[in-house]
Amino acid sequence: xxxxxxxxxxxxxxxxxxxxxxxxxxxxxxxxxxxxxxxxxxxxxxxxxxxxxxxxxxxxxxxxxxxxxxxxxxxxxxxxxxxxxxxxxxxxxxxxxxxxxxxxxxxxxxxxxxxxxxxxxxxxxxxxxxxxxxxxxxxxxxxxxxxxxxxxxxxxxxxxxxxxxxxxxxxxxxxxxxxxxxxxxxxxxxxxxxxxxxxxxxxxxxxxxxxxxxxxxxxxxxxxxxxxxxxxxxxxxxxxxxxxxxxxxxxxxxxxxxxxxxxxxxxxxxxxxxxxxxxxxxxxxxxxxxxxxxxxxxxxxxxxxxxxxxxxxxxxxxxxxxxxxxxxxxxxxxxxxxxxxxxxxxxxxxxxxxxxxxxxxxxxxxxxxxxxxxxxxxxxxxxxxx
Ligand code: PLP
Numbered sequence: 001x002x003x004x005x006x007x008x009x010x011x012x013x014x015x016x017x018x019x020x021x022x023x024x025x026x027x028x029x030x031x032x033x034x035x036x037x038x039x040x041x042x043x044x045x046x047x048x049x050x051x052x053x054x055x056x057x058x059x060x061x062x063x064x065x066x067x068x069x070x071x072x073x074x075x076x077x078x079x080x081x082x083x084x085x086x087x088x089x090x091x092x093x094x095x096x097x098x099x100x101x102x103x104x105x106x107x108x109x110x111x112x113x114x115x116x117x118x119x120x121x122x123x124x125x126x127x128x129x130x131x132x133x134x135x136x137x138x139x140x141x142x143x144x145x146x147x148x149x150x151x152x153x154x155x156x157x158x159x160x161x162x163x164x165x166x167x168x169x170x171x172x173x174x175x176x177x178x179x180x181x182x183x184x185x186x187x188x189x190x191x192x193x194x195x196x197x198x199x200x201x202x203x204x205x206x207x208x209x210x211x212x213x214x215x216x217x218x219x220x221x222x223x224x225x226x227x228x229x230x231x232x233x234x235x236x237x238x239x240x241x242x243x244x245x246x247x248x249x250x251x252x253x254x255x256x257x258x259x260x261x262x263x264x265x266x267x268x269x270x271x272x273x274x275x276x277x278x279x280x281x282x283x284x285x286x287x288x289x290x291x292x293x294x295x296x297x298x299x300x301x302x303x304x305x306x307x308x309x310x311x312x313x314x315x316x317x318x319x320x321x322x323x324x325x326x327x328x329x330x331x332x333x334x335x336x337x338x339x340x341x342x343x344x345x346x347x348x349x350x351x352x353x354x355x356x357x358x359x360x361x362x363x364x365x366x367x368x369x370x371x372x373x374x375x376x377x378x379x380x381x382x383x384x385x386x
Contacts, residue, residue: 004322004367008205009152009182009300009358015207017259018252022209025251032245033236042247049254056257057199057216058190064218067240068250072181072202073104075215076146078230078241079177079198080108083144084115086228089173092143093118096134096167098158100124100343101148104200105179109146117143122163124343127156127292134163142167144175149183149194153340153356155300156292157187164195175226181205181213185260186268186297197221203249207360208256212249267361272298274359274368281372286379290344290354301357304346307384310355316378322371325356353385 005013014022025045030038032046046068053066069075097109099121109119120137123130129147145167147160164176177198183189184201191199198221202213217240221227233242260267275298282289282303290302305313310326317324341351357371 002321004363004370006357006359006363006367006371007323007325008360008363009356010325011204011210012207012360013362014209014252015256015259018208018256021252021255022248025248028247032247033234042245045247045251046245049250052254052258052261053201053214054216056185056261057201058192059216062219064191064216065222065238065240066214066216067237068212068214068245068253069241070211070213070246071204072179072200072213074230075200075202075213076104076177076179077108078215079200079227080105080112080144080146082227082230083175083177083198084112084117085230086226087143089143091141092173094120094137094139094141095143096120096122096137096145096147098122098124098129098147098343100151100153100156100340101146102152102179102181105146105148106339122147124151124156124158125345126294127151127154127158127296127344128294129158129160129163131159131162131166134166138167138170140171142171142174144177146177146179148179148181149187149189150180150297150300151292151340151344152182153300153338154290154292154302154344155182155297156344157183157295157297159294160196161189161194168195175221182297182300185257185264186299188264191216191218198227203253203256206256206260208253209249212246212253214253268298270361271359271363274363274365275299275301277365278357278359278368278371281368282375285372285376287375290341290346292344299359301359302341303355303357304350305353305355305379307349307386308353308379308382309385310353312382313355313375313378316382317371317374320370320374322367322374324371325358326354349385 030042032043178196181202197218199216204210287303337348337351
């Protein structure tokens with residue numbers, strides 16, 4: 001029996017392009033900081049990957065930089081703490097965010113609140129950013145806004161461009177950061193279109209290996225020294241992120257991005273068709289699809305089971321070789337109901353009975369058939385909770 005992997009929002013299998021690049025890069029063992037040829041060969045791989053990332057982000061020359069990090073979480077900590085350390089405006093104490101951010105943002109903000117920042121969370125009921133609440137939160141005290149582009153549990157696409165444009169119009173000095181980990185290479189956007197000064201991305205969500213991510217930083221942020229490094233030391237990555245670069249991971253990240261670049265429309269079409277097929281099949285069994293009322297990414301399908309704990313169903317599916325998720329990979333370590341699903345409007349019990357199915361271009365219709373067949377058996381056999 002072939003394993004059926006439908007947990008692509010947690011992580012993805014490596015693409016052939018990434019694997020091929022890894023085979024090439026393992027032979028290049030020099031330290032990119034070394035001045036000899038072995039070092040420069042490694043630096044060349046890093047530079048090539050950086051150029052690919054900047055091109056995929058639609059960054060024009062001298063408009064901004066891309067700093068490699070160890071993952072999306074580190075990129076976000078760098079963005080949020082790096083700006084907080086650099087802050088000079090004493091009156092800027094308010095940070096705007098949503099009530100459904102990934103823990104890499106939410107927990108970083110918990111820390112900043114201990115440092116005296118006031119965190120204002122904009123509601124995202126039914127997967128839609130509340131524009132009225134945003135208007136009310138606008139104030140000259142705004143220091144920074146951090147909004148995710150795509151919610152990792154529901155697939156909801158938030159109107160980050162609209163929100164950041166409004167914030168910048170009212171307060172041009174406010175810094176805007178977008179966690180685009182789930183949207184990068186799936187949705188078309190550029191820093192200019194998003195009105196974003198900082199953008200977090202991660203490699204392992206798009207068929208690159210785990211252990212590599214990065215932060216886009218606008219030239220203006222660097223010039224005005226509105227961000228300082230989070231990791232300090234040897235001054236790698238133009239002084240913005242010390243630590244010897246993960247050359248193999250970085251070059252595979254570049255290759256994975258490059259592989260998707262020319263095929264974005266084709267991949268998106270395939271996944272949209274799979275989504276349609278999955279919705280049709282799921283509508284015939286006793287589950288509810290938590291479909292955002294605004295725009296959403298077709299690859300993420302969140303369902304609520306009728307009084308069956310998601311973990312119980314997850315293990316039943318896993319025994320059949322079908323892999324989905326009972327919330328984000330991070331929140332599966334926690335006993336609390338998912339903040340994202342509660343923000344969406346689910347009760348704690350419903351959140352506890354919800355599964356996330358996340359597709360990639362490597363899934364086929366047969367995978368959906370197998371999932372729905374196994375879900376149907378589970379719905380009949382598994383113990384219901386009160
Ligand atoms: N942001 C979002 C929306 C995510 O879904 C994730 C991972 O699930 C992250 C950030 C963290 O990325 P990483 O696993 O690279 O640290």
